[in-house]
Amino acid sequence: MDQPTVGILHPGSMGAAVATCAATNATAVLWCESGRSTASVERAARFGLTPVATLAELLDRSDIVISLCPPAAAEDLARDVAGHRFAGVYVEANAINPERAKRIAALLDGAPVVDGGVVGSPPIGGKTPTLYLSGPAVACERIEALFAGTAVRTAVLGTEVGKASALKLSYASFQKTSRVLVALAVGMAREHGVDQELIEIASRRTDSYLSEPQYVAKAAARAWRWGPELEEAADTLAAAGLPPEMLRAAASTLARWNDVKDDSELTLTDALDRLAQP
Structure with missing residues (x-):
């Protein structure tokens, strides 16, 4: 050919x-x-x-x-x-x-x-x-x-x-939502001065996103793309009779970072500050 x-x-x-x-x-x-x-x-x-x-x-x-x-x-x-x-x-x-x-x-x-x-x-x-x-x-x-x-x-x-789209969004639902949960967990721990302890606990586990909090800044810079993707995944859950609220909530969280689109200089501290005070 x-x-x-x-x-x-x-x-x-x-x-x-x-x-x-x-x-x-x-x-x-x-x-x-x-x-x-x-x-x-x-x-x-x-x-x-x-x-x-x-x-x-x-x-x-x-x-x-x-x-x-x-x-x-x-x-x-x-x-x-x-x-x-x-x-x-x-x-x-x-x-x-x-x-x-x-x-x-x-x-x-x-x-x-x-x-x-x-x-x-x-x-x-x-x-x-x-x-x-x-x-x-x-x-x-x-x-x-x-x-x-x-x-x-x-x-x-x-x-x-539809099969390829379903697989992509099934994976994205876990992968991208997990990154959002890291931001929330580290942000909560930081508020009480135990963020380093949280990361130490997480580092004892294998393949834990919690041991990679530096990725939160990258997530923030990509939030403008990730949010709409999670909304798509939420629609897919709803169509299957499964609760979409978790993914819609994650998309709502990501929206707090929309003004730092593709900002490669963003730090973890900046990302968490913006998450706490949009």
Whole structure:
């Protein structure tokens, strides 16, 4: 099979890194620079992506399009793509709930839609995330081939759209909520002057997030993305008749950090202060 041309919507920190891996087995990886920020332009250039002027041009030239954007924008983006009658493989790789993934598949009637979920950190610096896939078998095979031999591992979960999204949000529900609980636990202990003792207790246990309080600052900087993802997971719980309140509460907690979006200089003390006094 000839190497495909791939379009990425849009090259954020995860999207750009995933797109670079796709470039290994692609003729070119395109991105649409219209309306994007200076940071996006610089990131795309750094990762060697090919700019095009319009979404129409990207879709016209691409055999495969990968959507990796904030969850709230996923359906509007898919609707724009559907409006251009795109007929290639559309990889819906956002952290959205299974019902939304199915709605997007319905929107793109005529194009095979692969439901995708990335578990792990962006594939740079030795990191090897897994892209879980579900959807039409032939389309999933094309995505497996696209990432063969790269830092992005792939795993096919079946032919049902929604499975990959469900797995992603099931994992995110635990992983991201656990980070929020660390912030609350360390913040409470600090208020009473026993935070170091708490960390010492936690360090005696293996694989405890409580032994990594320094990660709270990273969680705070990513809160603008994590909160909407947990809202998606809460919707998934509610649809299954399970209580969503814990995840909605975690999302509410994360919202207290929305004004420190992507702040790489944030410290643990700053993050806890903002949590206590928004």
